[in-house]
Amino acid sequence: MKRKQIFWLAGFVLLLSVSAAASLLGPADEPQLARTPPMGWNSWNHFECQVTDAIVRAQADAMVSSGMKAAGYTYVNIDDCWQGERDASGVIHPNKNFPDMKALGDYIHSKDLKFGIYSSPGPKTCAGYEGSFGHEERDAKTYASWGVDYLKYDWCSAKGEQIPAYKKMQEALARAGRPIVYSLCQYGRERVWAWGASVGGNLWRTTGDITDNFDRMVVIGFQQNGLERFAGPGHWNDPDMLEVGNGKMSDDEYRVHMSQWCILAAPLLSGNDLSKMTPATLAILTNPEVIAVDQDAAGIQGHRVSEEGPLQVWMKPLADGSRAVGLFNLGTSNMTMTVYFREIGVGESATVRDLWARKDLGTFKDSFTATVPRHGVVFVKVKG
Numbered sequence: 001m002k003r004k005q006i007f008w009l010a011g012f013v014l015l016l017s018v019s020a021a022a023s024l025l026g027p028a029d030e031p032q033l034a035r036t037p038p039m040g041w042n043s044w045n046h047f048e049c050q051v052t053d054a055i056v057r058a059q060a061d062a063m064v065s066s067g068m069k070a071a072g073y074t075y076v077n078i079d080d081c082w083q084g085e086r087d088a089s090g091v092i093h094p095n096k097n098f099p100d101m102k103a104l105g106d107y108i109h110s111k112d113l114k115f116g117i118y119s120s121p122g123p124k125t126c127a128g129y130e131g132s133f134g135h136e137e138r139d140a141k142t143y144a145s146w147g148v149d150y151l152k153y154d155w156c157s158a159k160g161e162q163i164p165a166y167k168k169m170q171e172a173l174a175r176a177g178r179p180i181v182y183s184l185c186q187y188g189r190e191r192v193w194a195w196g197a198s199v200g201g202n203l204w205r206t207t208g209d210i211t212d213n214f215d216r217m218v219v220i221g222f223q224q225n226g227l228e229r230f231a232g233p234g235h236w237n238d239p240d241m242l243e244v245g246n247g248k249m250s251d252d253e254y255r256v257h258m259s260q261w262c263i264l265a266a267p268l269l270s271g272n273d274l275s276k277m278t279p280a281t282l283a284i285l286t287n288p289e290v291i292a293v294d295q296d297a298a299g300i301q302g303h304r305v306s307e308e309g310p311l312q313v314w315m316k317p318l319a320d321g322s323r324a325v326g327l328f329n330l331g332t333s334n335m336t337m338t339v340y341f342r343e344i345g346v347g348e349s350a351t352v353r354d355l356w357a358r359k360d361l362g363t364f365k366d367s368f369t370a371t372v373p374r375h376g377v378v379f380v381k382v383k384g
């Protein structure tokens with residue numbers, strides 16, 4: 001063979017092997033579920049054990065009519081308290097508040113939304129209802145037959161080792177014949193972020209329960225620094241569901257909550273009554289530029305850049321090379337805050353856009369300074 005022919009042949013072989021490798025790493029190996037943090041609604045924070053079929057249907061309706069669905073919210077998730085008794089063959093049935101789970105799943109799907117449910121690896125759930133212990137295989141099949149797309153699996157009364165208990169349900173789900181997002185809930189014990197993905201978790205709670213209280217929300221949301229390397233497409237840290245709109249925080253405080261969850265690439269599961277939202281609540285939950293930070297394709301969880309008393313600056317790198325930056329004032333009086341571009345890996349000069357106001361603020365040199373209201377945030381996108 002001539003040199004030239006050898007050259008072309010070698011090039012051809014190289015091309016073939018590169019494309020074979022690419023197809024090996026291609027779509028098939030990319031996570032199909034929860035590629036971005038799951039978005040939806042969950043019954044617990046607002047309705048707790050008062051949840052019923054009628055309420056869930058009304059939430060699905062409101063998710064569509066309010067514009068939440070258009071903003072990206074998809075999952076309609078029933079939390080604890082739907083369970084009734086098991087029959088003689090061990091099949092779980094819902095209680096009287098849920099006459100027909102398959103029909104409810106069909107209703108949710110008819111709106112092009114997805115259906116989520118809740119159970120526990122223990123014999124009882126946290127509210128004392130029937131858990132899945134010893135019934136994992138059967139329950140996974142039952143959920144699939146109802147059209148379930150998402151399972152929150154809450155430790156509660158479970159005993160023993162967590163990894164095999166969570167793995168067991170994951171294997172049952174994998175055999176149930178339906179893709180089901182798997183949400184681990186064990187309050188961040190035993191460094192779940194280090195093993196959650198290995199048991200098939202698409203998300204795992206990193207903390208105890210949130211409440212509709214500013215101090216509690218801050219404890220939960222601002223202690224996540226350092227966990228960023230464990231999150232990514234298909235597997236997310238979950239600092240618990242949203243309280244936005246439940247009434248016990250100010251709008252500024254809810255903007256802190258929402259901004260920080262987006263910087264954390266946290267699942268956005270609204271926990272309010274979607275059928276009774278104020279315009280302010282709706283605006284906080286659906287601002288497209290804020291949500292875009294959470295749902296950014298790079299899937300990088302943000303981290304803290306600086307902290308000075310009650311003032312904290314957090315940054316999330318975005319796929320287009322820009323940075324989402326939260327200037328958080330967790331203190332009780334208005335304060336002036338500065339982010340220096342060198343702290344966030346941006347060159348000397350950068351444009352800054354206010355994400356809540358959806359307004360360009362101009363081009364800045366070396367740093368950006370803003371007055372941040374008490375218990376408030378200035379949330380910007382900085383582009384070098």
Ligand code: GLA
Pocket residue numbers: 044079080125126127154185208209
């Ligand atoms: C635990 C969970 C909550 C909720 C309740 C339901 O406390 O952490 O999110 O699911 O159980 O009983």
